[in-house]
Amino acid sequence: MDMRSGRGPDGEPRLSLDAMTADFVVDVANVVRERGLVNDRPADLSRLTLLTGALAEFARDDSVRVYGVCDGSLLGDGRLYPAERTLLARWAAEGRLEVRPVADPRILELVETLDMPAVTGDNFFDEIPDHPWIAGNTDSFLRPVPDASGRGVSVVPRVMPVPQEWQISRKREESDLLASGMYDRRGAGARRELLDRIWRCPAAACPLFGPGRTTGQPLPRHRRGRVLCPTHEVQLTSLGTVPARAQLKVRVDGAVRTRFTVAEGAEITVGRAPAPSDGIALAPWIGEAARIWMSRNHVTIALDGGQVRVRDTSANGTVVRRAGDDVRLRRGGEWPLRTGQLVLLHETVALELSGRRYFFEDPEQGPARPLSPSDSGPTLLHRPGEAPRGRRGRR
Numbered sequence: 001m002d003m004r005s006g007r008g009p010d011g012e013p014r015l016s017l018d019a020m021t022a023d024f025v026v027d028v029a030n031v032v033r034e035r036g037l038v039n040d041r042p043a044d045l046s047r048l049t050l051l052t053g054a055l056a057e058f059a060r061d062d063s064v065r066v067y068g069v070c071d072g073s074l075l076g077d078g079r080l081y082p083a084e085r086t087l088l089a090r091w092a093a094e095g096r097l098e099v100r101p102v103a104d105p106r107i108l109e110l111v112e113t114l115d116m117p118a119v120t121g122d123n124f125f126d127e128i129p130d131h132p133w134i135a136g137n138t139d140s141f142l143r144p145v146p147d148a149s150g151r152g153v154s155v156v157p158r159v160m161p162v163p164q165e166w167q168i169s170r171k172r173e174e175s176d177l178l179a180s181g182m183y184d185r186r187g188a189g190a191r192r193e194l195l196d197r198i199w200r201c202p203a204a205a206c207p208l209f210g211p212g213r214t215t216g217q218p219l220p221r222h223r224r225g226r227v228l229c230p231t232h233e234v235q236l237t238s239l240g241t242v243p244a245r246a247q248l249k250v251r252v253d254g255a256v257r258t259r260f261t262v263a264e265g266a267e268i269t270v271g272r273a274p275a276p277s278d279g280i281a282l283a284p285w286i287g288e289a290a291r292i293w294m295s296r297n298h299v300t301i302a303l304d305g306g307q308v309r310v311r312d313t314s315a316n317g318t319v320v321r322r323a324g325d326d327v328r329l330r331r332g333g334e335w336p337l338r339t340g341q342l343v344l345l346h347e348t349v350a351l352e353l354s355g356r357r358y359f360f361e362d363p364e365q366g367p368a369r370p371l372s373p374s375d376s377g378p379t380l381l382h383r384p385g386e387a388p389r390g391r392r393g394r395r
């Protein structure tokens, strides 16, 4: 018998009732859903039991205590056996498992305040803006891995990856969609069929989904198969689908100064002072050197079958910066733009795809409005977007 089982006398994992006396905090849902660990089931509670044994081995301490945190979705995860769900519910009722609507902030709080390592495979990209210490961290995170036999569990220290900015944007979008019920963690992810729609609220003069607002709607809420108005808690009716869109950011000297969206089938001109009235004029934001270098109509951006295409229409050319190398576009040259690539109109002025795939107005800010060139605000056509809006209770 293995002396270092990490289990209590009842054979169950030593889940601590008190975070203060625990040695490790475990991201329980992440571990239980680590497919490939022990077996290929999409969720398996034995991974947690085996993990506590592995932590006893790792800490060389058979009395190791782990503090488990999970979000409520794990207790209702239909991929677990009924007996596994019953056990989780009992642990939650006994206070041996802390269940939160969202687990990540609590896990990080325990790491920060108690200096307790966390066991998780999550990269916490969406939390990095609030907790910059996570990126590149080498001493606060462990992850479970298959042991040499492939049927057991070991733990290894982690080097936390440093994300690119678009990866943070995408993770934040997932968090926002999750909070609205618009993201299915167990299924295909974002509920695309609901997110690409225009909605109408039956309540009179609803400011969010009333007749006065058919574009730039905020994110509706999804609960138990119904799409609801967040203000009135009544079911919304669909008025049809919105065309696919892509959002681009404009960076000047590294800072995002404006953003714009392009709809499927449309083409937008971007430059110093474009001739088309719906073009994106960058003159108000750029420095003297860029103003001299950049053409009035420098590039066009089109969305064609879901692919964003950049076409150079400038005198001095455009550079696409991607991992490792630069691609130079001459007049008429086209480029299929991917996330993470920069389109340089001048060495100080770059366009890039937003990591977000869905664009909603912030209900607290009202409908989007075009800005005048003198307005130093960050947007021309759409809401500021990825500022840490709507993340109440945090900085």
Ligand SMILES: [Zn+2]
Pocket (backbone or CB within 6 Å): 201, 202, 203, 206, 207, 208, 209, 229, 230, 231, 232, 233
């Ligand atoms: Zn309403």
